[in-house]
Amino acid sequence: MGKVLIIGCGGVASVAIHKCCQNSEVFEEVCIASRTVSKCEALKEKLEKTTKTKITTAQVNADHVEELIALIEREKPDVVLNLALPYQDLTIMDACLATKVHYVDTANYEPEDTAKFEYKWQWAYRERFEKAGITALLGSGFDPGVTSVFSAYALKHYFDEINYIDILDCNAGDHGYPFATNFNPEINIREVSAKGSYWEDGRWVETEPMEIKRVYDFPQIGEKDMYLLHHEEIESLALNIPGIKRIRFFMTFGQSYLTHLKCLENVGMTSIEPIMFEGKEIVPLQFLKAVLPDPSSLGPRTKGKTNIGCIFVGKKDGKEKKLYIYNVCDHESCYKEVGSQAVAYTTGVPAMIGAMMLMTGTWKKAGVYNIEEFDPDPFMDALNQWGLPWIVDENPKLVD
Ligand code: NDP
Numbered sequence: 252m253g254k255v256l257i258i259g260c261g262g263v264a265s266v267a268i269h270k271c272c273q274n275s276e277v278f279e280e281v282c283i284a285s286r287t288v289s290k291c292e293a294l295k296e297k298l299e300k301t302t303k304t305k306i307t308t309a310q311v312n313a314d315h316v317e318e319l320i321a322l323i324e325r326e327k328p329d330v331v332l333n334l335a336l337p338y339q340d341l342t343i344m345d346a347c348l349a350t351k352v353h354y355v356d357t358a359n360y361e362p363e364d365t366a367k368f369e370y371k372w373q374w375a376y377r378e379r380f381e382k383a384g385i386t387a388l389l390g391s392g393f394d395p396g397v398t399s400v401f402s403a404y405a406l407k408h409y410f411d412e413i414n415y416i417d418i419l420d421c422n423a424g425d426h427g428y429p430f431a432t433n434f435n436p437e438i439n440i441r442e443v444s445a446k447g448s449y450w451e452d453g454r455w456v457e458t459e460p461m462e463i464k465r466v467y468d469f470p471q472i473g474e475k476d477m478y479l480l481h482h483e484e485i486e487s488l489a490l491n492i493p494g495i496k497r498i499r500f501f502m503t504f505g506q507s508y509l510t511h512l513k514c515l516e517n518v519g520m521t522s523i524e525p526i527m528f529e530g531k532e533i534v535p536l537q538f539l540k541a542v543l544p545d546p547s548s549l550g551p552r553t554k555g556k557t558n559i560g561c562i563f564v565g566k567k568d569g570k571e572k573k574l575y576i577y578n579v580c581d582h583e584s585c586y587k588e589v590g591s592q593a594v595a596y597t598t599g600v601p602a603m604i605g606a607m608m609l610m611t612g613t614w615k616k617a618g619v620y621n622i623e624e625f626d627p628d629p630f631m632d633a634l635n636q637w638g639l640p641w642i643v644d645e646n647p648k649l650v651d
Contacts, residue, residue, distance in 0.1 A: 253610045254280035256328035256352075258313050258343060259335035260290040262434055262547050262591055263357065263392070266599025267334060267606075268294060269589040270637060272302035277607050282326045284309040285335070313339040319346035328352060332606045334599075336438065337361040337368060344376055344387060351383050353609045357392030357602050358438070359483045364523065367445075370486055374619060381618040388614070389621050391605025392598040393578075394420055394500075395484035396622055397634065398561050400601075401576040401641070402488055404627035405563045409574050412494035413565035417650045418482065421503040422594060423472045424555040424582045430511035431544040433594035437536055443512065444521050448481040449499040450489045461509065465501060465650050469558045470642070471579045477501040487621035494565070501650070515539065546595070553582040553592040562647055575647030578639050588638070597639060604633045 255271060257264055260283055271278035281304055283291040291308035299306050311322050313335050323331065323346055333343045333356040340360035347354040361368040373389055380387050390396050398418050406413055422433060432439040447458035463479035482500035489498060515521050522535045560577020578597070585596035605622065608614040614625045622630075634641055 252277045252279060253329035254278075254282065254327065255330045255332055255606050255610065256282045256284060256323065256326050257332045257334055258284050258311065258319075258339070259333070260285035260287070260294060261334070262595035263598045263602060264334035265294060265547070266589050266591050266595045267332065267602040269298065270600055270603035271606070272298050272304045272306070274603065274607065274637070275303035277610055278304050278603075280305045280307070282307045282309060282328060284311040284322055284326075286310070286312055313343055316342045316345045316349070319343060320349050323347070323350040323352055330355060330606045330609050332602060333357075334602060336435065338363045341372060344373065347385065347387070348376070348379055348383055351385050353385050354387040355391050355602065355605045355609065356389060357396060357598055359389065359395075361441075368483055370483070370621070377619045384617045386609055386614070386616060387619040388605050388609060388625075389619065390484060390487070391601050391622055393559055393601055394418060394482065395487070396598070396601045396605070397578065397639065398559065399484050399488060399621060399623040400627045400630045400634075401561045402492055402563070403623040403625075404631050405561070405574055405576060406492060407627060410563065410565040410567050410572060413492050413563050414494060414496045415564040416488065416492070416495065416498045417562045418484070418498070418500045419467060419469070419477065419558070419560060419562065419577075419650070420501065421467070421469045421472060421475050421477065421558045423469070423475060423503070424553045424557065424592060424594075426544075426549045426553045426592075428544055428549075428552075429507055431549060432546060433549065433592065434546050434598070436540040436543045436546070440512070440521050440536060440539070441523065443480065443502070443504070444516060445481060447479045448485075449479060449497065450485050450495070451497045461504075467501070467650060468648065470577065470644070472556055472558050475503040476506075477503045484621075488623060491621060491623050499650075547591070550586045550590060550592045550595075553586070556581050557593045557597060559597060560641075562649060564649065573645070573647060573649065575644040576641055577644075578634070578641045580639065600637050600639050601630075601634070604630055604637060607633065
């Protein structure tokens, strides 16, 4: 069918690349390009004996549009899948525009120095993508991504109107370290130490970090503490789900994680303000990242499951209706299959599926779109086929 250029070769990219290689009919060629090309080469060497997909590698600094344009012109991919960091979204979108190639990512743009993620920067590209006749598919991970597709699917098949969405992200994995993050520590800590917020009655309601706590009994896992966070899919779902009154996002955290985080915050280690250290400017959070366990090293140690999904409350045929759609993923099974734990797996699989939707022309609309703006059905089928089967519960316990 075609060729994908994957930018980044970290935890999420590694899973997406494994999955593209399992799906050789669609992904005949994969070019893996990242800043550290040795990581791309190591993955190529591991995978090329196991797949019909042709794998090539390249070095690129995705902060530089000219380098990206030269790479895209040389490799001639049908789709660029951005699995580097949110800081690179705009430069990669610029390069896709210049070369007229479809764009897919899993996280919205965030300027490196402000820790504020919003869609406004990427939505500003709408007209230019439309004119160029190419698609930018935003947020094709799990959350955002699958949770947004679950919302579109619930609206299409179960509701006339959805009024309340609670997105619940539970990771009950245990890696045995007192403190580690399951994906890029810098991105993860920026997210969880920020103020929380939710959408209610047409406006944002802001909370202190971790101010709102609930306990939920997760299917196949059990009771866990979860905390309200700001999360990027709320912003687009608030616009794309008609009749919505409230959207909240909760993530589970264990007490040990929170105690360590509080301590690191209190001593200034999570700050993104540069400081001078021995004559050199360093960012405390980036230094912290360097001393924490590399998320990719957690794979072989992590046991337990994740459960991520959405609880919907709305109306069908004039009656109130509730619905819970979720996926349960097992860390050890993921590791056995692709050598990564479930957090990278649950993001890498939908990233591959999003690229497949554009590659096959299943989703075809020129412009910049969030994932819930497309027909959810082929994506939902692909989740079942490619390792993230989902469950529908029509009588869930609600979060108060
Ligand atoms: P990692 O830190 O493991 O990997 C990031 C990769 O990007 C590395 O290979 C890194 O290269 C590369 N990279 C960083 N900067 C550049 C650059 N300037 N040019 C080229 N390559 C670069 O991150 P993850 O795999 O954990 O996360 C990847 C993305 O997925 C992030 O945007 C994250 O926010 C998103 N994500 C989305 C989720 C969702 O559900 N939607 C969930 C989890 C993550 P190098 O090795 O040289 O540093």
